[in-house]
Amino acid sequence: MRPAEGGGPHGGPPFRPAPGPDLVGSVVNPLWLAELPAREGVLAIARDPAPWVQELACHFSRVHLLEASDAFGAGDGGPPKGGGVCLPFPAGTFDCVVLWSLPRRLGGRRFGRSEARRFLAECRRVLRPGGCLYMAGEKGPGARGWTKALRGAGFRRVRAYYALPSHEGPGHLVPSSGRAVAAFERARPTRGRRSAVRATLARLGGHRFLYRSMIHLAEG
Amino acid sequence: MNAELRELLRSMASDDGAREWEWDRVVLVRNGRKLPFFRNGGPLREEAHGFDLLLLGPDFRPRHYCKVRPREDPKLTHASRILEALATDPVLAGAVPPTRSRRTRNLQVQVTAYLTGPRLDHLLADMPTEAWTAAVDEVLDLAEAISRRLSGGAIDLRPRGANEALPLRELARSGLDHLEEAGFIRGVRPLLEEALARAGTLPMTAQHGDLWPGNVIRSNGGSWQILDFEEFGRVRMPLFDTLHMLRTSELARTGTPPGTIWLARLRSGGSEAAAARRILDARRRALSLSPAATAGALVHYLVELAAWLHGVRRAPPDYWEPVLAELDHVAGVLRSGAALEDLLLPGSGGPSGGPGRPSWSVPGGTLRAP
Numbered sequence: 001m002r003p004a005e006g007g008g009p010h011g012g013p014p015f016r017p018a019p020g021p022d023l024v025g026s027v028v029n030p031l032w033l034a035e036l037p038a039r040e041g042v043l044a045i046a047r048d049p050a051p052w053v054q055e056l057a058c059h060f061s062r063v064h065l066l067e068a069s070d071a072f073g074a075g076d077g078g079p080p081k082g083g084g085v086c087l088p089f090p091a092g093t094f095d096c097v098v099l100w101s102l103p104r105r106l107g108g109r110r111f112g113r114s115e116a117r118r119f120l121a122e123c124r125r126v127l128r129p130g131g132c133l134y135m136a137g138e139k140g141p142g143a144r145g146w147t148k149a150l151r152g153a154g155f156r157r158v159r160a161y162y163a164l165p166s167h168e169g170p171g172h173l174v175p176s177s178g179r180a181v182a183a184f185e186r187a188r189p190t191r192g193r194r195s196a197v198r199a200t201l202a203r204l205g206g207h208r209f210l211y212r213s214m215i216h217l218a219e220g
Numbered sequence: 221m222n223a224e225l226r227e228l229l230r231s232m233a234s235d236d237g238a239r240e241w242e243w244d245r246v247v248l249v250r251n252g253r254k255l256p257f258f259r260n261g262g263p264l265r266e267e268a269h270g271f272d273l274l275l276l277g278p279d280f281r282p283r284h285y286c287k288v289r290p291r292e293d294p295k296l297t298h299a300s301r302i303l304e305a306l307a308t309d310p311v312l313a314g315a316v317p318p319t320r321s322r323r324t325r326n327l328q329v330q331v332t333a334y335l336t337g338p339r340l341d342h343l344l345a346d347m348p349t350e351a352w353t354a355a356v357d358e359v360l361d362l363a364e365a366i367s368r369r370l371s372g373g374a375i376d377l378r379p380r381g382a383n384e385a386l387p388l389r390e391l392a393r394s395g396l397d398h399l400e401e402a403g404f405i406r407g408v409r410p411l412l413e414e415a416l417a418r419a420g421t422l423p424m425t426a427q428h429g430d431l432w433p434g435n436v437i438r439s440n441g442g443s444w445q446i447l448d449f450e451e452f453g454r455v456r457m458p459l460f461d462t463l464h465m466l467r468t469s470e471l472a473r474t475g476t477p478p479g480t481i482w483l484a485r486l487r488s489g490g491s492e493a494a495a496a497r498r499i500l501d502a503r504r505r506a507l508s509l510s511p512a513a514t515a516g517a518l519v520h521y522l523v524e525l526a527a528w529l530h531g532v533r534r535a536p537p538d539y540w541e542p543v544l545a546e547l548d549h550v551a552g553v554l555r556s557g558a559a560l561e562d563l564l565l566p567g568s569g570g571p572s573g574g575p576g577r578p579s580w581s582v583p584g585g586t587l588r589a590p
Contacts, residue, residue: 026251026252026253026254026271027254028254029248029251029252029254029255029270029271030248030251031222032221032222032225032248032255032271032288033221033222033243033246033248034221034222035221035222035223036222055254058254059254159243159244161248170248170251171249171250171251172247172248172249172250172251173247173248173249173251174247175243175244175245175246175247177244179244179276179280180244180245180247180276180280182280183247183274183276183280183281183282184247184274187274187282
């Protein structure tokens with residue numbers, strides 16, 4: 001039951017998800033949009049151990065957590081030592097790799113484009129054939145290049161989504177195309193001038209300025 | 221996309237002959253709690269919500285709305301059975317969206333046609349009072365017709381062991397218990413129970429349970445369509461839908477700021493308040509309910525809604541605080557010695573009270589979060 005104060009479902013969705021219990025534990029659901037050949041092992045690379053890592057245990061038989069500093073071989077996710085990154089796993093170990101809150105760093109100055117590409121290639125190496133990389137984070141200066149970087153790292157199929165209100169509580173996941181964003185904005189029940197402007201902006205190609213978080217699903 | 225989900229969508233929402241749903245035409249919305257790919261032993265807990273999908277056609281217009289839940293989700297099963305039963309009714313089929321549902325090993329999916337008409341809550345602000353009351357009446361009539369159709373059908377809407385009629389005080393007991401345990405109604409429970417006791421025993425009728433303007437669509441032909449049947453039949457107190465629709469539609473209609481109390485607006489008089497009172501009066505007369513029973517129904521509605529939002533849904537405070545504020549107002553009226561039914565029904569003489577009645581002096585602020 002939803003009172004008037006909170007929005008509600010109809011032929012179209014409510015787009016004002018209330019923060020709180022409803023969004024707890026929703027972080028891994030976007031993986032339903034990916035093709036996974038199996039769900040045996042997952043590698044989660046994050047800055048800190050997070051509650052959503054437990055959520056992965058509902059989807060995979062084995063969960064391996066690697067803190068970002070260990071993954072990059074340097075503190076605070078900085079540039080890798082020795083000019084390279086080597087994940088300490090044999091090739092084809094995992095069905096899924098989750099990169100959490102790192103993309104901004106990957107596009108930043110301290111972590112150069114070539115290092116980012118090498119790191120993503122390393123993620124692909126530890127994936128089984130057909131495995132999936134789930135990359136979530138705030139958009140940074142290099143956001144537009146992520147899809148290209150993932151393709152450059154050898155990922156076969158890359159899909160980019162905007163996450164609302166954030167990648168940490170992705171109440172909605174909108175494909176990053178102008179037409180899909182425009183449709184989403186038009187369908188919002190909280191209509192008004194703001195929604196109309198956003199829909200128009202999306203149609204004109206300005207959709208990348210509307211949201212601050214992105215999720216990429218890249219199949220190897 | 222996951223193969224199981226992809227196959228479900230392909231079989232249930234094949235779009236213009238397309239064999240697959242392209243990734244950029246699937247928008248994930250209302251992402252709730254986790255929907256595991258498989259069960260790690262044991263049944264899924266009730267709070268495993270799942271998510272919804274908005275499926276866009278080749279022209280990128282919304283075509284279908286799809287709810288994806290765990291296979292055992294009882295609410296979606298319930299809603300799908302209702303919608304599919306109504307689809308076979310020659311009169312009521314147009315009152316709900318065409319729906320298909322299916323289960324697989326892990327998933328339960330309900331696909332409905334996307335309704336393109338405007339929602340009632342978007343129309344309310346521009347409606348004159350007469351149009352608003354007519355719309356509310358039509359929607360309530362439709363909800364009652366659906367309830368009658370389903371109550372006589374193959375779907376058992378009654379909880380196990382439910383009687384045909386229950387004392388309202390008994391019906392509200394679990395809600396009162398929850399609110400008292402949560403510390404919301406300390407000191408005022410006897411007042412509320414007294415109002416419930418005066419209502420006596422009411423005939424039970426399955427209610428929609430979430431009949432607010434956002435769940436009502438006006439079709440292109442001008443008729444109304446009702447959505448979201450997951451809670452249908454949970455509440456069986458006969459005026460629940462009426463009170464919920466009146467409260468939420470008037471608040472939505474006037475674009476009231478947070479903190480506005482509907483009952484206070486009713487007290488303030490004016491044509492809007494008079495219209496709401498007339499609707500409620502006509503509905504309670506049709507059910508042969510006394511004014512005291514109507515007042516008890518209001519208390520039950522607020523108690524049930526607040527307890528459900530706070531205790532069952534565990535919704536954020538934005539959801540249940542306004543309902544508690546209404547209950548606070550009721551407690552204030554009862555404490556002042558005024559008759560609650562005078563607040564709700566026409567002929568009370570307005571905010572200053574009728575001849576011989578005590579004037580309202582509502583202290584408010586009696587309910588506080590612990």
